[in-house]
Amino acid sequence: MKIRVINPNTTSSMTEKIGDAARRIAAPGTEIVASNPSSGPVSIESHFDEAISAVGVLEEIRAGEQERTDAYILACFGDPGLLAARELTRAPVIGIAEAAFHMATLIATRFSIVTTLARTGIIAEHLLQTYGFAHHCRRVRAAEIPVLDLEDSGTRALDRIIDECLRAKAEDNIGAIVLGCGGMADLTGEIRDAVGLPVVEGVTAAVKLAESLVSLGLGTSKHGDLDFPRPKTFRGRFDYLSGD
Amino acid sequence: MKIRVINPNTTSSMTEKIGDAARRIAAPGTEIVASNPSSGPVSIESHFDEAISAVGVLEEIRAGEQERTDAYILACFGDPGLLAARELTRAPVIGIAEAAFHMATLIATRFSIVTTLARTGIIAEHLLQTYGFAHHCRRVRAAEIPVLDLEDSGTRALDRIIDECLRAKAEDNIGAIVLGCGGMADLTGEIRDAVGLPVVEGVTAAVKLAESLVSLGLGTSKHGDLDFPRPKTFRGRFDYLSGD
Amino acid sequence: MKIRVINPNTTSSMTEKIGDAARRIAAPGTEIVASNPSSGPVSIESHFDEAISAVGVLEEIRAGEQERTDAYILACFGDPGLLAARELTRAPVIGIAEAAFHMATLIATRFSIVTTLARTGIIAEHLLQTYGFAHHCRRVRAAEIPVLDLEDSGTRALDRIIDECLRAKAEDNIGAIVLGCGGMADLTGEIRDAVGLPVVEGVTAAVKLAESLVSLGLGTSKHGDLDFPRPKTFRGRFDYLSGD
Amino acid sequence: MKIRVINPNTTSSMTEKIGDAARRIAAPGTEIVASNPSSGPVSIESHFDEAISAVGVLEEIRAGEQERTDAYILACFGDPGLLAARELTRAPVIGIAEAAFHMATLIATRFSIVTTLARTGIIAEHLLQTYGFAHHCRRVRAAEIPVLDLEDSGTRALDRIIDECLRAKAEDNIGAIVLGCGGMADLTGEIRDAVGLPVVEGVTAAVKLAESLVSLGLGTSKHGDLDFPRPKTFRGRFDYLSGD
Amino acid sequence: MKIRVINPNTTSSMTEKIGDAARRIAAPGTEIVASNPSSGPVSIESHFDEAISAVGVLEEIRAGEQERTDAYILACFGDPGLLAARELTRAPVIGIAEAAFHMATLIATRFSIVTTLARTGIIAEHLLQTYGFAHHCRRVRAAEIPVLDLEDSGTRALDRIIDECLRAKAEDNIGAIVLGCGGMADLTGEIRDAVGLPVVEGVTAAVKLAESLVSLGLGTSKHGDLDFPRPKTFRGRFDYLSGD
Amino acid sequence: MKIRVINPNTTSSMTEKIGDAARRIAAPGTEIVASNPSSGPVSIESHFDEAISAVGVLEEIRAGEQERTDAYILACFGDPGLLAARELTRAPVIGIAEAAFHMATLIATRFSIVTTLARTGIIAEHLLQTYGFAHHCRRVRAAEIPVLDLEDSGTRALDRIIDECLRAKAEDNIGAIVLGCGGMADLTGEIRDAVGLPVVEGVTAAVKLAESLVSLGLGTSKHGDLDFPRPKTFRGRFDYLSGD
Known part of the structure; x- marks a missing residue:
């Protein structure tokens, strides 16, 4: 295949x-x-x-x-x-957005999204509505990191994502996190370990x-x-x- | 596994x-x-x-x-x-209902369900609403066959299902059919061939x-x-x- | 009857x-x-x-x-x-959940629910959606008391429920409280007096x-x-x- | 009282x-x-x-x-x-509209409304949406009789209402009928008998x-x-x- | 015309x-x-x-x-x-409410309303739902000023409206403000200048x-x-x- | 300007x-x-x-x-x-789609869309949902004419559009028609005259x-x-x- x-x-x-x-x-x-x-x-x-x-x-x-x-x-x-x-x-x-949404709803009743920049949150909101998952997502959050900072291991990107995930865990009444950027595909494991929640990555x-x-x-x-x-x-x- | x-x-x-x-x-x-x-x-x-x-x-x-x-x-x-x-x-x-819904939305913008008895249609309606797929399903249809008739190869169960699927194809403006009973798991291929639409089976x-x-x-x-x-x-x- | x-x-x-x-x-x-x-x-x-x-x-x-x-x-x-x-x-x-929701919408435009444990909030959310009252409920709140603590007059259950109701009154922009547990049936009067809002109890x-x-x-x-x-x-x- | x-x-x-x-x-x-x-x-x-x-x-x-x-x-x-x-x-x-809707949802999963004139159907639609019952109502139907014809026993008002109720029963996949006019309050029994469905009247x-x-x-x-x-x-x- | x-x-x-x-x-x-x-x-x-x-x-x-x-x-x-x-x-x-909503959705994906008294917020909520704009409005806010205070230049009405608009800008993740009272028609320019957001006025x-x-x-x-x-x-x- | x-x-x-x-x-x-x-x-x-x-x-x-x-x-x-x-x-x-939707809701409580090809109906459905007008549109209809046939005065395009509009008027319980293609901009007057309904054209x-x-x-x-x-x-x- x-x-x-x-x-x-x-x-x-x-x-x-x-x-x-x-x-x-x-x-x-x-x-x-x-x-x-x-x-x-x-x-x-x-x-x-x-x-x-x-x-x-x-x-x-x-x-x-x-x-x-x-x-x-x-x-x-x-x-x-x-x-x-x-x-x-x-x-x-x-x-990968729809993929992550589908999977997240199979393991948790509610999830939050942690994406890169707040300005792209509206894209996620529109997808959630069109796909039918608006009620399953408690909140779209942004770590406020430009996408390409994810390519630069020197930046604090990972820390900021983890921080935002931890805030989601503490405040959002959720069972899982959806990572909102393809560029986070290699960070899933570290985030999951640090956050202590199922973390769904779209790729x-x-x-x-x-x-x-x-x-x-x-x-x-x-x-x-x-x-x-x-x-x-x-x-x-x-x-x-x-x-x- | x-x-x-x-x-x-x-x-x-x-x-x-x-x-x-x-x-x-x-x-x-x-x-x-x-x-x-x-x-x-x-x-x-x-x-x-x-x-x-x-x-x-x-x-x-x-x-x-x-x-x-x-x-x-x-x-x-x-x-x-x-x-x-x-x-x-x-x-x-x-x-298997959620599984079928998830898969159907990945290959078609709208689908219809063909289930066994009309009285169970409300169960599907409630699931569609709770899961978020109400807008993706055009119609819940019933072939009006008791579940156990699916176990009895002598009945006309398959024909009736195919008939209802063909009506869905003709009238519902859909791209796919979701089969609404686990007991139809062995009929998927025949239905798909007869109907000429993607047929999503939940098991x-x-x-x-x-x-x-x-x-x-x-x-x-x-x-x-x-x-x-x-x-x-x-x-x-x-x-x-x-x-x- | x-x-x-x-x-x-x-x-x-x-x-x-x-x-x-x-x-x-x-x-x-x-x-x-x-x-x-x-x-x-x-x-x-x-x-x-x-x-x-x-x-x-x-x-x-x-x-x-x-x-x-x-x-x-x-x-x-x-x-x-x-x-x-x-x-x-x-x-x-x-x-009793539906009963309380129906009555609450007849006396207030918006209500909040105060239930026992946060983990059961999702049950209320699903009922609100299926019954059609999702827009009428501002928030599902939990006093975080196990159900059987309601049977034990020695616990601080009543105080915690009243505290949560008062928070709902102050923060949720509501006209009424719905009590989210059958075990609170005997506390309605005290809660109502303490909170100063209509309190709807399901039984x-x-x-x-x-x-x-x-x-x-x-x-x-x-x-x-x-x-x-x-x-x-x-x-x-x-x-x-x-x-x- | x-x-x-x-x-x-x-x-x-x-x-x-x-x-x-x-x-x-x-x-x-x-x-x-x-x-x-x-x-x-x-x-x-x-x-x-x-x-x-x-x-x-x-x-x-x-x-x-x-x-x-x-x-x-x-x-x-x-x-x-x-x-x-x-x-x-x-x-x-x-x-009386809200009263009828509330009661209807307690005895049937879905209902249809039979009202007087089609032009007032939009009023019912708006109420259904605001009250939260839009999903519970399959269809708003009109018998096309002016309200005051209900006061005139010489008219065929009752027959037309019953006819429309029977169509609702046959076509709408419902469990109950809601009568859409206060002027039908005295006809409930006859309609119920003729239609063979629970008939909910608002007064x-x-x-x-x-x-x-x-x-x-x-x-x-x-x-x-x-x-x-x-x-x-x-x-x-x-x-x-x-x-x- | x-x-x-x-x-x-x-x-x-x-x-x-x-x-x-x-x-x-x-x-x-x-x-x-x-x-x-x-x-x-x-x-x-x-x-x-x-x-x-x-x-x-x-x-x-x-x-x-x-x-x-x-x-x-x-x-x-x-x-x-x-x-x-x-x-x-x-x-x-x-x-003027519908007019403002329509215009706001043409220039921003999400807006908040700043109205006079909190008690009228429910009116706006119902209109948003009936008109279809519930998802476009993040929040209905009130400056808590009686309508006729808008007629009295001696009051602090303008300041309070601007304050509430600034809070909306800071907290609501919006692109525009909708003014929620016809009596604010003469204040639009000042509010816009002070807030630094598009401000939509209904008249x-x-x-x-x-x-x-x-x-x-x-x-x-x-x-x-x-x-x-x-x-x-x-x-x-x-x-x-x-x-x- | x-x-x-x-x-x-x-x-x-x-x-x-x-x-x-x-x-x-x-x-x-x-x-x-x-x-x-x-x-x-x-x-x-x-x-x-x-x-x-x-x-x-x-x-x-x-x-x-x-x-x-x-x-x-x-x-x-x-x-x-x-x-x-x-x-x-x-x-x-x-x-022009949003423009037409906005205008149609100002003159009628419900409208239908008459577009060119059925396959593009899904695009209209998605827009209606995202913009918030899904409840205002009764039905998306297609005259089944390719867009460029609208450029060819020899085709029966106008007749087919009018026929579909008349069906919408007869069957859909609507107050207005929205024309679903920019290429119909020059036909609005003829359609309106033939159909006897307000016809909203997006350009x-x-x-x-x-x-x-x-x-x-x-x-x-x-x-x-x-x-x-x-x-x-x-x-x-x-x-x-x-x-x-």
């Missing part, structure tokens, strides 16, 4: 880290292809970054379709381009969900609104997307 | 069928222990049946805890006793979710409201449940 | 207290039969306790049906086994609702999903529940 | 009918004072009628306060002026709820947003409402 | 202030007629005040209909009598929405539930409302 | 049509700049088309920022890239809302989550987006 883990930003060190986390959790027969678009933002910290990154995500899906991919993971907590990505393939496509959760769907023979429904896009003309620098 | 698949009713032929379905989908290293309580209803078709069956479910969890079980599955579509079961163990416990979905959580090192949170029950005295024929 | 007030736990002193509270509020022609199951937990402080207690509740309903009972009350704030109980009878069955509320429904000639609907359970075989120690 | 049943419209024959229905259901010690404003519309079939009728409702509350009234009932299905009425008194005030339901609250010592909360209005100057023909 | 801005209370100084605010924002061709009922409360600070004021609002609509009015604005934050007013005319009718917002609808040729729908009220008899001092 | 009306697709004939509709409704002092990206799909009929078109939308915003633009309109019914666009400017940015609605916000001095909040994106490096063909 080949799973393409797409890091929607263009920071290859983060792609590697995410790929490593995916590989560590993957089943023996699972091949993880970690990739990131060649074009796009180095981190995703706004709706704007997210919108631009969606193009790269979709190109990575198209690339994946060229080489028989069994499932895709979008490894940014805003799940950028998720429904569009699903239209391009029969394979399952899983966002690893998504790998297992992807493997699960493939095993079940379930792929993106092509009946209805996730069917392949109607072929049409694209103009200008998107002309390569034109269908017949 | 050992997963205990608990059929909450006491019909052993259904337990075997469910166990077989679970084994067929399980990963190589997964051992499936299919069991059912020795006491309780032969099928679950009402809130009453469900309430009684919960006792058996909980005893099966307790039995599982005696032999180091890694995860539990409750193989009745009403997820009877789910939160109570979670309190008894650090292992993950997954209901198989739950096995993969259980394996996933175990791999992720995630178990039921013991922080907060799913912690082990406070030990106390139980009277009468439940005195064996008394703690110290 | 005969109302059976079922204390779902097996602590007879609590049953007496609840029965007394019911009798004090009952109309002249109303006979209160206070009972508790002979088997089950001495207090209900978890989903597990609740699930086990439901069996006793259902047996008490069955016992009541043998002697022409006009209405039933389930005197535990989690309303354990409520829908199952309704299936067993044409008489109305009322949970007494339920008695009046039960009398009301009986007077109105309204009983549990037997059309649709609350109809009597389909008769079937029960195995093992539940074989006495088998129908024909 | 004295309950003032206020018919918000000015049709005294309807007031009598409503008063009779209230008296038939009232407990022995309950005195029913049925009244209607001297000023206002003869029937309430629009938001406009409702807004004008609210003035009369409030004057009837004020009149009731002059003579020590224990509870009030607003006998129009839109519950016109309900929260304003509550501000004027420490006594409970109950609308009678409200009488029992009012008696219940009074027995419980519960009145409108004067803490917070239902406190007495701040005294102030009213100008023009409302100058008699000025406080000091 | 003629827009009638109806101040639902009877304080003419506030009417003038509101009229001035409306005129300052109105387009060149827009004539603003600011009026208030001759009868009713001098300020609206409760459900009771609101219910009485609705009569005056409706009379002002009727007056406006005599002189070819293109649109109406109800300049009290509770939008009293809004749906009733719409029934009386083909012209658009806009409440001015409503003027632009009214002009917009008129330009678009859109008026209140007369198909369905906002159609003109059925003509009927009104009794007593409302007999002048009787239709034929 | 200069408003940039951005047609998110690359079909210039549609851009012209949309620009003409905008100019016809614009106030005298308003300059309409109608533009479309040079790169992107010729029509938007899927999540994929929408995701790609968002890049062009954002570039058009950036172009607009070079020439002092007062407000922006996104003239595709899915409001593609709306929140991202808002991050790029202090000017208001309005999507024209958005122009008036944009003018309104500018007049009010209200622009996109730069406090909180719609602030300008943090400057950062973009790689590959998006390197021109890199900030300092």
Whole structure:
């Protein structure tokens, strides 16, 4: 089984880290292809970054379709381009935010999210509402660390995340923490140990969900609104997307 | 990894069928222990049946805890006793209704449920609301077949289910069907082929979710409201449940 | 009119207290039969306790049906086994949580709940959502007293409940308090006096609702999903529940 | 105990009918004072009628306060002026729509409303949402009969209501019917017999709820947003409402 | 284009202030007629005040209909009598609460309301729910100033409003403030400057929405539930409302 | 005042049509700049088309920022890239779907949407939920016409839209229709005349809302989550987006 883990930003060190986390959790027969678009933002910290990154995500899906991919993971907590990505393939496509939410609700009645920057909290709020998990999340919290600080071991990023998780544990009446950034994939264990709560991380959760769907023979429904896009003309620098 | 698949009713032929379905989908290293309580209803078709069956479910969890079980599955579509079961163990416990809902939302924006009897539709409605999936389910449909007719290959159960699924496909503006009874676990393939839609079945979905959580090192949170029950005295024929 | 007030736990002193509270509020022609199951937990402080207690509740309903009972009350704030109980009878069955919620919304736009242990708050949250009162409840608060401490006049239980009620009054922007445990039935007056807010207690509320429904000639609907359970075989120690 | 049943419209024959229905259901010690404003519309079939009728409702509350009234009932299905009425008194005030909704949810998981004119359906929809019962009501149906036709025994009003109730029973997957007009108070028995479902009528339901609250010592909360209005100057023909 | 801005209370100084605010924002061709009922409360600070004021609002609509009015604005934050007013005319009718909510959601993902008295917060909560904006409003705050203090430049009203807005900015995770009283219409600029957030004021917002609808040729729908009220008899001092 | 009306697709004939509709409704002092990206799909009929078109939308915003633009309109019914666009400017940015929803709720209690293809209905459903209008929309209907057929006067597009609107009028219990495609901007009058209901069209609605916000001095909040994106490096063909 080949799973393409797409890091929607263009920071290859983060792609590697995410790929490593995916590989560590993957089943023996699972091949993880970690990739990131060649074009796009180095981190995703706004709706704007997210919108631009969606193009790269979709190109990575198209690339994946060229080489028989069994499932895709979008490894940014805003799940950028998720429904569009699903239209391009029969394979399952899983966002790491939804993956983490699903898993968290299976082990706790209520959870809080600890993300990077407060300004992206609204993205999580919208996803919670659309996915149906608004009632399960007590609070969206931010450690106020830029995404790329997670790449820099010299920063106090880990400490700040743990501090915020501990505040969530003390104040939010929750059973679990959801980590709100793909760049935290390598910190899960340390956070879990320090916080003493189940900590759900989306990249690893998504790998297992992807493997699960493939095993079940379930792929993106092509009946209805996730069917392949109607072929049409694209103009200008998107002309390569034109269908017949 | 050992997963205990608990059929909450006491019909052993259904337990075997469910166990077989679970084994067929399980990963190589997964051992499936299919069991059912020795006491309780032969099928679950009402809130009453469900309430009684919960006792058996909980005893099966307790039995599982005696032999180091890694995860539990409750193989009745009403997820009877789910939160109570979670309190008894650090292992993950997954209901087949929630499992099917989670998986369905990953491959389609909207689904319909096809269950056995109309009277149990309200159980599904309540679960959809509590779990957060009310907006994702277009309609709860019933094929109007008693559960145990699913055990009797002479009945027209399969035809009626397929008919109802086809009506859902034609009328409900959906991308997937969720099968609303653990007793349909062996019919998934035939239904899928006849209907031409992704068909999500809960037993198989739950096995993969259980394996996933175990791999992720995630178990039921013991922080907060799913912690082990406070030990106390139980009277009468439940005195064996008394703690110290 | 005969109302059976079922204390779902097996602590007879609590049953007496609840029965007394019911009798004090009952109309002249109303006979209160206070009972508790002979088997089950001495207090209900978890989903597990609740699930086990439901069996006793259902047996008490069955016992009541043998002697022409006009209405039933389930005197535990989690309303354990409520829908199952309704299936067993044409008489109305009322949970004390729902009773308190209904009454509270008739006298205040918003209320808070003060319950015993924080871990049972999730039960109240789920009921509020299912019943439709989630928007009317500002906050679920816990005095952090075990249920049976309410039986022990030596404990500081009353003080702690009053303290929590006063905090609710000061902070929650509410018009009324709902007491979140049947064991508080005898404390209502003292709490009300100390807090200076309307205090809604479920046992007494339920008695009046039960009398009301009986007077109105309204009983549990037997059309649709609350109809009597389909008769079937029960195995093992539940074989006495088998129908024909 | 004295309950003032206020018919918000000015049709005294309807007031009598409503008063009779209230008296038939009232407990022995309950005195029913049925009244209607001297000023206002003869029937309430629009938001406009409702807004004008609210003035009369409030004057009837004020009149009731002059003579020590224990509870009030607003006998129009839109519950016109309900929260304003509550501000004027420490006594409970109950609308017949809310009364019917509360009672219906105690005996059935889902109900439908059968009201007079389709144009007033939106009023019921808004009440259902504000009160929290939107999920419990499957459908708001109209028999398309003007309110005052209910006063005219020569019309086919009863037949049309029964027809619509039967359609609800056949199509809506419900356990009970809520009658959507105070003017149907005398038809409940006939409708129930013809339809074969529990039929919840608001005037009678409200009488029992009012008696219940009074027995419980519960009145409108004067803490917070239902406190007495701040005294102030009213100008023009409302100058008699000025406080000091 | 003629827009009638109806101040639902009877304080003419506030009417003038509101009229001035409306005129300052109105387009060149827009004539603003600011009026208030001759009868009713001098300020609206409760459900009771609101219910009485609705009569005056409706009379002002009727007056406006005599002189070819293109649109109406109800300049009290509770939008009293809004749906009733719409029934009386083909012209658009806009409440200042809804106007402010609509505009706020176009410039910020989340807002808070700063109103006068805490007791009227429930009115805003109900409007937010009915209109659909409950999720967009983080918090309803009160500066605890009586409405008419806004007319008295000697009071500290402005300071208190600004203080509360600053608290909202600091604590609520919002992008904009909605002012919760028509009497604040002249303070918007000062508040905006002091707070450093977009501040949405309803009177001015409503003027632009009214002009917009008129330009678009859109008026209140007369198909369905906002159609003109059925003509009927009104009794007593409302007999002048009787239709034929 | 200069408003940039951005047609998110690359079909210039549609851009012209949309620009003409905008100019016809614009106030005298308003300059309409109608533009479309040079790169992107010729029509938007899927999540994929929408995701790609968002890049062009954002570039058009950036172009607009070079020439002092007062407000922006996104003239595709899915409001593609709306929140991202808002991050790029202090000017208001309005999507035509939201514009139409806001206006429709001001003139009717309930509306239905008539869009082009059923597969895009899910986009409308998600917007309704996120914006808060889910309860106001009875039904999302599709005329099943590809977007570009709207450009071809030879097709029966208009007839099919009118037919679907008439079905909505007959079946949906609504007061208004919302047209679900920017390409219908020139058909509004004909549809309105044929259907006999208020018909709300988003491009024209958005122009008036944009003018309104500018007049009010209200622009996109730069406090909180719609602030300008943090400057950062973009790689590959998006390197021109890199900030300092």
